[in-house]
Amino acid sequence: MDQLLGSDRVIRALIGAAGAAPSIHNTQPWRFRVSGDVIEVHGDPGRMLWVADPRGRALHLSCGAALFNLRLAIRMVSSKPLVWPLPDVRGEPTLLAAVQAWPDRPPTPAEREMYEAIGRRHSTREPFSGSRIPGPVQMVLEQAASMECAVLRMLSADGADLVLELCAAADNALAADVEHQVEFSQWVGTAGDDGIPVTSLGSRSDADPPPVRDFGSAALTEGLPAGSYETLPQLAVLSTAGDGPTDWLRAGQALQRVLLTATVSGLATSLLYQPIELADMDGRGEGWWPWPECPQIIIRIGYGPPGPATPRRRVDDILDRAAS
Secondary structure, three states, X not given: OHHHHOOHHHHHHHHHHHOOOOOHHHOOOEEEEEEOOEEEEEEOHHHOOOOOOOOOHHHHHHHHHHHHHHHXXXXXXXXXXEEEXXXXXXXXXXXXXXXXXEEOOOOOHHHHHHHHOOOOOOEOOOOOOOOOOOHHHHHHHHHHHHOOOOEEEEOOHHHHHHHHHHHHHHHHHXXXXXXXXXXXXXXXXXXXXXXXXXXHOOOEEOOOOOOOOOOHHHHOOOOOOEEOOOOOOXXXXXXXOOOOHHHHHHHXXXXXXXXXXXXXXXXXXXXXOHHHHHHHHHOOOOOOOOOOOEEEEXXXXXXXXOOOOOOOOOHHHHEEXXXX
């Protein structure tokens, strides 16, 4: 690993891949520190959603997705990533994972294909075709989640309707929270190297309840174009057995593996998070979710147009090097 991290070109490639991960509202709440033969993944408190994410779940999910990309990028240099999650919670609470690499076999074709999908994976908030996902493809997505010790529940039509009703109710509650809306608007309709630009907001849904989050109210735009969305949205819920920081970090890695697997399979995806966000803000206990697992995020999956790329921070802005 010393030799690997001695190459600035390789370090920048690893961090560039990690920084291409999805994050809630494209906040990109991560920093990476190279210290000897270790790459540390840190959460960035300055990019945490303090109103919408009081427990830090969204930050852990986002950094977990970046951690998965880092693991995958390490495989591309014929190394095996060794990960220590949350190695020093009391001493260094922003440190979410420490990663070392050991020489290993070359990456498999499947690993290369997934790595190459990192640059193509973008959230798609436009209407999907409505064509159903074949059973074997659903199984591949479920297996991707299980490889990261998470569960992907593919919802029936009735289950999807129930979840969309929960999303709509959460949207209404969040829209009435002034502090939440102020924070929300800081990340939506942006023009810098973070946040969700207007070009990525999608369309106004003609469905009730809508299968996508309504970002238009926070974007300060003249209004998004109307879109005719699929009648039967295909939703999946990514869940874990527990609901603490370790589970959130694990769920973030599972989320990115599922999203990249979907991209390789020719599928489009977008995310719904409002009911979980509201539950964290309200401090709800058990019983509000209709299934026994602990929900981490909702994924809309289907066949649709590729989503536009969202901006990314430069490697120099997210990479720290420990003093020698």
